[in-house]
Amino acid sequence: MFFTYLRRELRRRRKAALVVASGLALGIALVIVVSSVSAGMSRAQDKVLESLYGLGTDMTVTKAAAAPGSGGGRPKFEFDAKGDDDATQSTDRVMVQGFQTLASSTVAGIGGQNGVAGAVGGLSLNVMKVDGQFKRGEFKQDEGAGQGGRSGPGGQGGSAQPQGEFRGGGASFDANSYTAYGTDVAEQGIGPLTSSKITDGRTFKTSETDAKVAVVDSAYAKEKKLGVGKTVTVHGTKFTIVGVSTADSGDAAANLYVPLKRAQTLADAKEKVTTVYVKAADPQQIDQVKAAIQKNVPGTTVTTSADLADTVSGSLSTASDLAAGVGKWLSIVVPAAAFLVAGLLTSSAVSRRVREFGTLKALGWKSGRVTRQVVGEALVNGLLGGVLGIGIGLAGAYAVTAISPTLTAQLGGSGGAGGGMGGGRFMGGQGGPGRAAASKTLDIALTAPVSLSVILIAVALAVAGGLIAGGFGGWRASRLRPADALRRVE
Template identity: 90%
Template sequence: MFFTYLRRELRRRRKAALVVASGLALGIALVIVVSSVSTGMSRAQDKVLQSLYGLGTDMTVTKAAAAPGSGSGRPKFEFDAKGDDDATQSSDRVMVQGFQTLASSTVTRIGGQNGVAGAVGGLSLNVMKVDGQFKRGEFKQDEGAAQGGRSGPGGQGGTGQPQGEVRGGGASFDVNSYTVYGTDVTEQGIGPLTSSKITKGRTFKTSETDAKVAVVDSAYAKEKKLDVGKTVTVHGTKFTVVGVSTADSGDAAANLYIPLKQAQTLSDSKDKVTTVYVKAADSQQIDQVKSAIQKNISGTTVTTSADLADTVSGSLSTASDLASGVGKWLSIVVLAAAFLVAGLLTSSAVSRRVREFGTLKALGWKSGRVTRQVVGEALVNGLLGGVLGIGIGLAGAYLVTAISPTLTAQLGSSGGGMGGPGGPGRAAASKTLDIALTAPVSLSVILIAVVLAVAGGLIAGGFGGWRASRLRPADALRRVE
């Protein structure tokens, strides 16, 4: 009886039911789209942070570079005097980049802190190479002196010196600067190299702690025509390229990766590192781990992904703020309005069915049965609105993903003037990444939509049921004109 009457009433009042369902569908669809876009924003920000940190890294520990003294920090290049004309000269300097060095023992101390699952050190270097040649000039005698115009003995003028000038000659040198990063090959699950994929060759073996091997970034390899099997010379040491990596974000942490011990040898930084990459045992304890490291390891700067996220600006940050602020509040307002309208429409429908409910009560229907009938109709309307809302929301999320609008993420400098606390080889100036926005829809969002649909139906049914339960048969029949 209940379902028969329910089906008949919904069919008879399908226009009103469609209006109620459409209002709920609009609110639910907006919630799905905003939630999906917010998830896409969060993933985009994670991708940006991984381009600096590397997958699996929760925080970095560094020590700010000391203020440069007078004339300090400037590389000096010396060239040997060679007798050959046009002889090629070459010299390079390997310098620690960005931060003061920390003792390698600091890595062990940090790894022993409570809440730390792993810690690994790295050494960021900058190599500046100058090569070219000197060209000897030629002495050209003055034409007047060459034609016999002499004012002194030997045609040398009154000063006794040959009259003329040196022409030609000079120097032509190229300056090539690139970044090298010393990585701990025994612990490759943390650090900036994890944000890149090996596209050719292989990565380091754990046994190659002091081997003369290198992994080169794909962009740098293309520029310098490097490939697997070729060699690259750094400060007189030849390294064999064993792999080519491509950064997920399109911007690598360094041009060249070599084993940490080799980097320490090249830069005369034995048992030194510039950055310690830390992985927390629990993502909920990152703040506690940060506080413990700052307390126990004096003079260091600990930067988490949350700290780094504050430096991200550009359209990604703006859109994220809109999605989390305006978008969510707009969803709440629209959803609340949809619930209110559904409740008012249902209550209004009850008012128009006064004779019907009065007659049913006169025939023996109790107030509870009338209320359940009204709530049942409203619940079906809510579920119908949920189905429509989920469909519209999925279509909207798919449209955002299909369009994939490009957002820019500008990373401001932080941590010692570098483009991120964990970014070896990054320039001091900010850089910009282009991120394609997607709107992934998770199962939890669908479940939220179903809950909202049921809640909307119950709220609307509550309005109407309360109104219907207050009707008395005599009063209801008396109010009918």
């Protein structure tokens, strides 16, 4: 009897049921779209951060910032005076980025802290290369000058001084810089190289701890026309390229990757690292691990991904703040308003069915049975609204993913020595080599992934909306008396 009456009433009041269901559907669809976009923002930020410190890294440890004026100084370049004018001279300098290093033993000390699942050291280098040639000038004698030239002072038979000038000559040199990263080939699961994929050749072998081999970033390889099997010379050492890597998003952490021990030799920084990449055993205990490292390993700066996320600016940060602020409030206010409107519409519908419910009570229906009937109808409307809302929400999320709007993320310096997560990027021509770049800009395509939990939340909202609307109407219906129906009889 319950389902028969329910089906008949819903069929009779299709328009009213559709209005209630549509209101709930819009609220539920908004929740799905906002939640999926927020998830996409979070995923985009993760990509930005992983482009710097790689997969599996929860925090980095660098040396505490040095006092102003205590840096390593400017690099010096020396050239020999060669007789051949056409001879090209070239020299390079390998410098530790930031000039701040930690002892390699620090890696083991950090790895032994409670809550640390793994720790790997890395050495970030900046290679400054200068090449060019000197050109000898020529002396041009004046045409009006005599063969004997000019006598000395006072015409007293001084040595002859030819008249004329030097023309031409000078020097033409180009300065180029690129970044190199010394990676621990025995532990390749943590660090900046994990943010790239090997697209040609291979990665390092665990036995190549001091080998003269290198992995080159694909963008740099294309610019310099490098490839697997070719060689690149760094400070007089020839490295054979064994692989080409491509960054998953944005720029790679370095242009060139070499074994850590070999990088230490190049920079004259034996048993030194610039950054220690740390993986926590429990992602929920990152703050506790950070505190333990800061307490037990003095003279270091610990930077977590959350700390680095605070430096993200640009349209990604603005959109993320908007989704986290206004978007979440809308996802709360709009469904609440939809539930309220659905409740009021259901209550209004009950008031138009006074004669019907009064007559049913006169025929022996209890108030509880009438209430259940109204709640049942409202619950069906809510489920119908849930289905419509999930469909609209999925369509909206798919549209965002299909359009994939591009957001810009700008990462500022972390303030710590060595550049924070990933050791920082260095730019030639902006304050000289060895100076950390002020920011790094990446373009990230926004997606809107929809998780199963969001769908379950949408179903729960649909049920809640139906129950709230049914509660309004059921309360109104339970207060009706048979006499109300008689007063409506014309």
